[in-house]
Amino acid sequence: MVKTKYVPLIAVISAICLSCGCSQTASPAGDALGQTASSMAQTAETTEDTGAVELVSNIATTQYFTDEPVDSDDMETILMAGINTPSAMNQQPWHFSVITDTAVLQQISEEMHSGMDFGAPPDGAEMPADAELPEGFGMAEGGSPAGGEEAAVGNVSKAGIADAPLVIAISCKEGSELDAGLACQNMSVTAQLLGYGTKIISSPTIAVNGEKQADYRTLLGIPEEQTAVAFLLIGMEDTSIEETVEGYAGASARNPLEEMVTYVAG
Structure with a gap:
């Protein structure tokens, strides 16, 4: 593919x-x-x-996935791209949990919001920036966001952890978040080159690193000295969603090069 x-x-x-x-x-x-x-x-x-x-x-975040499973050979290629990522002193301080069980993904999705107000993570867990809801996006009974797990614009909810056929949870040791981020990006780019869409989120860490952290360590095989830092969603993009829909094209424009780069020439 x-x-x-x-x-x-x-x-x-x-x-x-x-x-x-x-x-x-x-x-x-x-x-x-x-x-x-x-x-x-x-x-x-x-x-x-x-x-x-x-x-x-020109990689863009995929907001809508089909249910088509990711090919097993492609999955291995993607994981090898992560494993072979350079790291400081070649410590390779990461672990990848490959999740295709829809029940587990739905459990994480629900426990992100269950028993707490959105914006107030449990003790020991910080609220990631991508977990914020846009103004006017309502909450359903029980504290879950109305209309979808992740932020939505207009009437179209964007993909959350339970909406992709494959999710790779990236864990790492404290202080190795940059290395883990590089591995995550390597896997994302490889998946894109293989024809898949990808989305990187961190909001599921609210559940996985929260009150039930010990249970999730066992369920996802996360090493004792590591914590989850990111989740890579992978799947075929659902092209039935019109790109003109506000919820699809609502992303902000990329900042121009001249505003983001400083050259220090000799």
């Missing part, structure tokens, strides 16, 4: 392999074919590199 834009590239590479495989004897025509194949391969590689850079430079 790959991004649609890479399909022609794969077709070119396949044609090159077939041509080279069919050429059993050396001949001027064969040499010419080999040179052409080499040239095509170089062009294909450049095209792929350019496409990958373009994708990484």
